[in-house]
Amino acid sequence: MRAAIxxxxxxxGEVLQLVEIERPEPKAGEVRIKLEWSGVNPSDVKxxxxxxxxxxxxxxxxxxxxxxxxxxxxxxNVPKARLGERVWTWNAAWGRPNGTAAExxxxxxxxxxxxxxxxxxxxxxxxxxPALTAFHAVxxxxxxxDKTVLIAGGAGAVGYxxxxxxxxxxxxxxxxxxxxxxKAVLATHAGxxxxxxxxxxxxxxxxxxxxxxxxxxRIVEVNFGAxxxxxxxxxxxxxxxxxxGSDAAEFTLPFVPLIVKNVCLRFFIVYNLDSxxxxxxxxxxxxxxxxxxxxxxxxxxxxLDRIAxxxxxxxFGRSVGNVVVxx
Ligand SMILES: NC(=O)c1ccc[n+]([C@@H]2O[C@H](COP(=O)([O-])OP(=O)(O)OC[C@H]3O[C@@H](n4cnc5c(N)ncnc54)[C@H](OP(=O)(O)O)[C@@H]3O)[C@@H](O)[C@H]2O)c1
Numbered sequence: 001m002r003a004a005i006x007x008x009x010x011x012x013g014e015v016l017q018l019v020e021i022e023r024p025e026p027k028a029g030e031v032r033i034k035l036e037w038s039g040v041n042p043s044d045v046k047x048x049x050x051x052x053x054x055x056x057x058x059x060x061x062x063x064x065x066x067x068x069x070x071x072x073x074x075x076x077n078v079p080k081a082r083l084g085e086r087v088w089t090w091n092a093a094w095g096r097p098n099g100t101a102a103e104x105x106x107x108x109x110x111x112x113x114x115x116x117x118x119x120x121x122x123x124x125x126x127x128x129x130p131a132l133t134a135f136h137a138v139x140x141x142x143x144x145x146d147k148t149v150l151i152a153g154g155a156g157a158v159g160y161x162x163x164x165x166x167x168x169x170x171x172x173x174x175x176x177x178x179x180x181x182x183k184a185v186l187a188t189h190a191g192x193x194x195x196x197x198x199x200x201x202x203x204x205x206x207x208x209x210x211x212x213x214x215x216x217x218r219i220v221e222v223n224f225g226a227x228x229x230x231x232x233x234x235x236x237x238x239x240x241x242x243x244x245g246s247d248a249a250e251f252t253l254p255f256v257p258l259i260v261k262n263v264c265l266r267f268f269i270v271y272n273l274d275s276x277x278x279x280x281x282x283x284x285x286x287x288x289x290x291x292x293x294x295x296x297x298x299x300x301x302x303x304l305d306r307i308a309x310x311x312x313x314x315x316f317g318r319s320v321g322n323v324v325v326x327x
Contacts, residue, residue: 003102009050039066067100068124134161154187
């Protein structure tokens with residue numbers, strides 16, 4: 001089968017290669033998926049670039065955790081009824097060498113989730129990381145019903161879904177930060193009530209005006225290192241900051257403003273959701289997909305032989321939306 005691989009970290013153009021390798025066979029408890037689309041996320045790009053570690057956990061890696069396609073073989077103990085099922089994947093490249101940038105992937109059966117008939121497999125390749133991250137960030141720690149929520153970076157792959165989930169889970173007021181008019185249109189399209197351009201406006205002052213000086217109940221944070229000062233001013237006492245991203249690998253936090261506001265700070269990585277939390281998120285996501293309540297924003301569809309280009313779109317912030325690779 002054709003697969004994209006890398007055997008060392010480095011720039012996309014230098015290290016990503018297309019090769020012919022043996023098609024995998026599903027072991028007991030596994031399914032094999034004939035992939036149609038593979039989703040590219042920032043963490044795939046960071047792992048390949050070596051920005052977390054220069055050392056590879058495996059000698060050869062096929063990247064990407066997210067993907068979608070059709071089950072074409074099942075291992076022992078997996079019902080034959082799954083053959084032919086359209087599915088999307090999660091964690092395919094987390095702690096594993098064989099991700100979805102290939103014609104086939106084998107995975108434990110639970111990591112292949114039924115994709116509703118009304119949803120395309122290109123969209124299926126955007127669910128494992130962007131949609132589940134967005135859902136958890138909004139739902140965790142009591143959710144957002146009747147709350148005022150700030151979604152930082154609401155035009156991002158995660159942010160666009162986070163605004164929608166905040167709306168669908170009953171938020172009273174959704175504010176989003178963006179960096180351009182184009183991104184404001186997208187965040188508004190997703191359901192934001194107000195967009196603030198964080199590059200040209202004073203975010204705290206605007207949030208003060210919008211909330212009558214009270215601040216927001218929850219912040220869903222894409223870039224904590226950059227936004228700590230803004231977040232501490234924008235948050236209500238007893239509010240939650242849910243952090244899923246930070247460009248800075250290290251930062252300092254001011255103790256006094258955090259403690260006097262009784263701030264609840266929640267960090268999480270979607271790869272490590274516990275199984276009950278993940279199952280709840282998948283069930284809710286499936287029902288929202290089935291009832292066509294979600295919008296999707298795939299900005300680029302790139303053929304597998306241009307996978308390096310797909311990585312560069314994500315790595316250098318040249319995509320406004322999800323990037324998927326056609327297998
Ligand atoms: N914890 C997890 O499980 C998890 C899961 C998914 C993603 N992530 C991380 O989350 C980050 C975003 O992922 P993504 O796929 O959504 O990427 P993306 O599609 O590139 O979106 C990021 C968005 O954030 C905006 N942004 C950047 N700095 C900002 C700031 N200081 N204030 C407000 N907005 C800002 C960007 O727009 P501008 O640059 O134009 O402002 C962009 O719209 C990445 O660091 C990724 O590694 C973590």
